[in-house]
Each structure stands twice: as structure tokens, then as C-alpha cells.
Amino acid sequence: MADAVEQAARSVVTVRAARPVSGTVVGDGLVLTPAHLLHAEEVPVVTPDGRTLTGLVVGRDPGSDLALLRVDGLTVPALTAGEAGRAGELLLAVGRPPGGVQASLGLNPGRARDGWLHTGAQPFPGVSGGALVNAQGELVGVLNAGVRRGQLLAVPAARAAQVADLLSREGRVPRGYLGLATQPVHFPAAATPDEVDEDAFSGGPFARGPFGDGRFGPGRPRGEGGPWGGRRGPGRGPDHGGHGRPRGPWAREGRPERGGQDRGGMDEARLEKLRRFRERFAGGRVGLTVVQVEAGSPGQAAGFRVGDVLLALDGEGFTHPAELLSRVRSRAGETMTLRVLRGGEEQDVSVTVGER
Template identity: 35%
Template sequence: MEQKTDTTQLLRALSNQMADAVERIGSALVLVNGRQRQPASGIIYASDLVLTADHVLEREEDLTIQTNDGRTLPAQFVGRDLATDLAVLRVADLGNAVAVAADEPARVGQLTLAVGRAPGDGPMASVGIISTVGGPLRTGRGVALERYIRTDAIPYPGFSGGPLIDTQGAVIGVLTTGLVNGVALAIPFAIAKNIAETLTKQGYIKRGYLGISSQLVHLPAVQRAGRSQEAGLLIIKVDEHSPAQGGGVLVGDILVGLDGHAISDAEDLQLLLAGDRVGKTIPVEVIRGNSLQTLQVTIGQRN
């Protein structure tokens, strides 16, 4: 009888803790009105700035958000990144608390809550565990997402743009169903905030461009030119007037390294082409014949 009482008390304590977690994130959770059908959710991640999912914004004007205390406020579109399905809105005089990031990385098996805001009903939540922490992930837009989180917590309609939180109410990731055929994923909050900060500064994310077509090939030990990696990218086409052509890349080369990092597949390449490397001249390593050659290529920007 005593053991049953102890178990009941533990369950009650856990239940209260999860309810407290939803209440804690509530002030940083907003309703986003950016499409005709179901509104979506958003997270106040900095003063007067809201992070949400890009696919829930069908327009860039006449946007509004609704706060936890019932205020409806106009929102200014700041920027969007189609590749990661993230967008940023600016809301003047928002005044609400800012979401707190989880201080530990997501772990498989961790108990989590998916949270969203419904029109007129306040926050909604579902509970589950983190089933996968993976990456890189091909998003279908020619870009690989460095890291992603998958949970079996149910993302109800309108949850996209809302937070995946831990049992303390801290944000683990940003929920979206707009990346891979409607599958519910979360973008780790640290990555999402970095993207949001870049969008706030310039309205878009730089994506690198080499101007090649390639296919994955296995590298026999005798053809690795002293490298340890077992695969590379065989160049099957070099676009005219492209950065690759300007740097001397040839059809038949096997791309094995970029800026000091090994490239074993196309996802490695996409990750390395993002961000600060755009516009810079960097070393690109190729196996030509049976010898390793280092070329200097200025990374272009994908339109």
C-alpha cells in the first residue's frame, strides 16, 4: 500500500511539473495570423522578436500576433529562410517574457512537451519522448539541415512555429511540419536562434554555390591519394562561368575536401557551403588521376 502511495505521489509531482512547464513557456508563446486557414504558433526569442515557421506565413503584410494576455498586435515581416522553414517577425511594444533555451542538448528518450497556441483557447500541449536526434537532413530544397529532433509528441494543427520544451519549460527546439512531407520535426533552438539572428540582420541566409553536378563514388585504398576517407564526389558536370570552373575544377575530378574539411557525400558539401564561406576564396581538394590537388575556389551565392 505504501509503495502504491509513493508511486501516486511521484506521478502527481511529474504531472504538476509538466503543467508548470507549459505555464512557464506560456508568456513567450504567441498565436501567429499569417494564413487564411489555421493560425500557427510563434516563440518570443528576443525583445520584440518572434520566431515562427516560414510555411505558415502565406503573406508578408497585414500580419498580426496574439499574446498570452489576449492582445492582438501588428507584426512586421523581417525575413525568412525556406531551407529551414524559419521566419522572423518584429512586434513593437511586445513586452512579454523571452523564451529560455534548454541548457543541455536534446537526448533520445528525453521526456518533452510539444506546445502551441490555439485561437481563444490558450496554450495546448502534448507529451512524448525524443525519438531521434539526427542530421544532417536533406530538406528537399537543395540544403541539408545540420541537426534535427524528432519526437512522438503529437503536433496538433497550429503547432508549427511553437516550441518543443523540456519538463522545466525551457525550449529544446522549434516545431515544424514544413520540411519533409509533413513529418513533425523540431529544429534545435540554438540553430534556430542563429538563423533568426542572421535573418534579423539581413533578411535572408547566404547559401553557397560551386556550380557542379556530382555523384557519390567509393574510393579504393589505392586511389585515396593518402587520405583515409572511403568516398568522395565524382564531378560529372561543371557549369560555365561558375565558381568551380573559375577555380579549375574539371569533369572527372573527385571532390574530397573543402576548406580543410573532408567531403564524403553531398550533404557534407551543402553544410560546408553555407554561411560565412560565401564570397571567400577557400582551398578545395580533389583527386585528379591518382594525385591530390588543392585548388583555390571563390564560393558563389546561390540565388
């Protein structure tokens, strides 16, 4: 591990920004460092051999919080990009604060979440902008301790290289978008028919997207109060009053006991569809329910509707709405395929990612 730290440290510099941080050399005279700490267009850069050079800001990317510096006279070699390896393998966070090289031990999370590698390494002052490396000293990501308090995250090396390339050529990173506002829906474990009544079915989380009966989430039909399905807008569920007391089909008070009412129209075909749907998504799978489609957006052009449930993008499922944003952010102009649940049936919808 000491050899890996020593190898990585040759390509990590100190950047004297608003507060001292690190920078990772990714090309000939090119350094990536956190964007949010650069308040000027020129910044001192201290090399591993102690020289102080001037770094010029080529561009900033707010999405990844990376900025690219061009440093004339910098002879420090760039780190070789490598693979993170298997989940659970050791990784090293290497930074160069003013006091010298420091390192922290982390674990490979297996895959990026929300566009970030969650390293599990202990952050230390000045680590942001440093290198996340594997046991061979190869670059796995560029570190950032300012995204989430107390956590040391990293922009994956492939994405960092893409950001550096775009900033060096264009000075900016085009942001891809679809124009879809979404909310997560967590599919519960399989339920028996006796555990489902008409109220729960027509007002439950499966109502709008999977079965197309005109409601989104528990409570009021869609269209009564904006894209969140309630009159009070985001932050208050459609079934709760101002003091958090539930009402509607999920309210405890006044709700009939199970089996105490006619299910009225809850025929066997719909029950079977519900059973298949719940069985398929048991085990924590998450879908993204479309709650708003921006006018004139790529999503509207592709035919997405409020109530569609997005299941996967290019074959990979979701765990959080931020994953959709992070996956399309760097793919402006590309055509992607979304797996959609609409009216109880799954289908693939192609959409070309827009730019803004």
C-alpha cells in the same frame, strides 16, 4: 519535463497565418515562424496571456522556411539558447495551437542532417514554428512539420538565431553557393584483386574520380550526353535503355566470367591503389562526385573539375549532396577547405563561397 514545457511555453505564441501555427520569440518583439504559411505582410499574433497583436513580416528565408515577425507591444521574453546535449537524450517539442499549449517528446539525433534536426517527436496541428527545447527548457531549435511528410524537424537554434539576425538587419538571408553539381558515390568494402576485372575497374564507380581514366560511373565515358554521363540526361543511368535493361560493362548478358579474360593493363600498381582506396573507405563513407561546374562560379575559380570526388568540407565528411548545400548556404563570403580526391590522390582545395 513539465517544468521545461511550462518554461518554454512562456516564449511561444500563436500565429494566425494561412492556418494557425506557432511562433517562437527570439528577441525583443521578434518572432520566428514558418515562412510558407505567410501569404500577407501582416498577421495576427496571439500572446500567451490571450492578447491579439499585429505581426509585421520583416523578411523570409526560403532556405530554412523561416520568417521573422516584428510585433509591437510584445512583452514575451525570448527563450535562452541551449545545447541539445548527447545523442539519445530527451527533447521536447512545444507548440501553441489555438487550443492551448501542446508538447511532444522526441530524442536528440546527435547532429543535424541536411541542415535540420530530426527530432523523432510526433507532429501535431499547429506545432510548426514552436520551440524544440532540452530538459532545462532551453531553445535547441525552431520546429517545422511541413518539410517532410510525417516528420517533425527543427532548424538548429544557432542557425535560427543567425537567420533572425540577418532578416532583422537586411530583410533577407544571402545564399552561399559553389556552383558544383554533385552525385553521391558510396565506397564499397575492401575487395580482393580476384574480384576486380578490367571492365568493372574502367567502368565502375571508382573510375573517373579516384583514377582519372575518363569515365564517370558505370558505362559510357564522360562527355557523351551531358553531366550525368548518359545520352538521356538525369533520371536514367548511362547503362540503361529506355526499358531499364542494362547494357555496357555491367550488363549480365555477354559479360565474361571472372578470370576468363586478360585484365589487359590492370597492373599491380593500379590494383594496389584500388585496394588501398577501398580499404580506406570501407564502412559506408560517401563522397560527392562533381558532375558539372557552373561557368563563372566560385567552384570554377577554385579549379574544381568534373570527376573530382569531394570527401570532406572543413574536415567533416558527407552522407548526401544536400549536406554540401546546407553547409555553404549561410557562409557567403567565407573561405572553406574541401578535401578532394583527384587522379587517385587526395588534396585540399580552398574556395571562397559566392553569394546569390
